[in-house]
Amino acid sequence: MDDQLAERLADVDARIADAARAANRDPAGITRIVVTKFHPASLVEALYALGVRDVGENRQQELTSKTAEVGSLDGLSWHFIGQAQSNKARAVRDAASVVHSVDRGRIAGALDAAGQPQSGVLDVLVQVNLTDDPGRGGVSPDGVVGLAEHVAGLAGLRLRGVMAVAPLDEEPARAFERLAAASARVRTVVADSDWISAGMTADFPEAISMGATHLRIGSAITGPRPTRG
Ligand SMILES: *Cc1c(COP(=O)(O)O)cnc(C)c1O
Numbered sequence: 001m002d003d004q005l006a007e008r009l010a011d012v013d014a015r016i017a018d019a020a021r022a023a024n025r026d027p028a029g030i031t032r033i034v035v036t037k038f039h040p041a042s043l044v045e046a047l048y049a050l051g052v053r054d055v056g057e058n059r060q061q062e063l064t065s066k067t068a069e070v071g072s073l074d075g076l077s078w079h080f081i082g083q084a085q086s087n088k089a090r091a092v093r094d095a096a097s098v099v100h101s102v103d104r105g106r107i108a109g110a111l112d113a114a115g116q117p118q119s120g121v122l123d124v125l126v127q128v129n130l131t132d133d134p135g136r137g138g139v140s141p142d143g144v145v146g147l148a149e150h151v152a153g154l155a156g157l158r159l160r161g162v163m164a165v166a167p168l169d170e171e172p173a174r175a176f177e178r179l180a181a182a183s184a185r186v187r188t189v190v191a192d193s194d195w196i197s198a199g200m201t202a203d204f205p206e207a208i209s210m211g212a213t214h215l216r217i218g219s220a221i222t223g224p225r226p227t228r229g
Helices: 001-022 042-047 060-070 085-097 105-112 141-152 170-187 204-209
Strands: 033-034 054-057 077-080 099-103 121-126 159-163 196-197 214-219
Touching: 001 042, 001 204, 042 060, 054 060, 060 077, 060 085, 077 085, 077 105, 085 105, 099 105, 099 159, 105 121, 105 141, 105 159, 121 141, 121 214, 141 159, 141 170, 159 170, 170 204, 196 214, 204 214
Parallel strands: 033 054, 033 214, 054 077, 077 099, 099 121, 121 159, 159 196
Antiparallel strands: none
16 A cells, blocks of 8 residues: 555656746646545555655545644644635634635635744745536636735734645636636735645646646545545
8 A cells, every 4th residue: 555655646646747947947846745535544654654744635524623633743834725705714824834725805804813922933925716506616717816915914823825626527728728817916015925736646747837836636646535425
């Protein structure tokens, strides 16, 4: 099991390096986050032993229980990539190092208010909806600058950039081009907010070609997710 995990991780990392070279980019400028959702905490520990230092979770309850189970591992960052509810902001803030999915002022305000004197500043990204369906997560591209300005005004949060999931019915590179445009607009608000969180198992090479700095890769590394009823 761990042999296969090591092989898949090495294979994905080789593909990341290839895609970076093809785009004339330094692979060292790309952070590979391993999405461990639905898998047990033991998988996080196995990944850590293989050198992984960034993991991603998309549900608050799972994030909370897994961080408690794994405990503190030196240098391990937990990225929250799912829909956040304002009334769970405290739990997210307690467990996450980075929140990728800030898509409205209310959740930004709740994450800010959840900070404790000792908690320091929370790194956040503004999630952009690249689909035509307002029901999907993310602020519409038109709302990105307004939300970025709002986040920039909150002392407990540090705006780092933008995040998105590619639509299913569109060439991913085209969608990621719109995300790159949103990133440029966000950088007019906070100049160094240059993170672009994009690219999953199916589309990370395209995301790299469009400037992604943070990849969120699950099944290509972890294998198929256990099903949840
Ligand atoms: C599950 C998930 C991923 C990873 O998906 P894979 O296709 O398994 O790589 C990335 N981003 C988000 C927001 C997710 O929920």
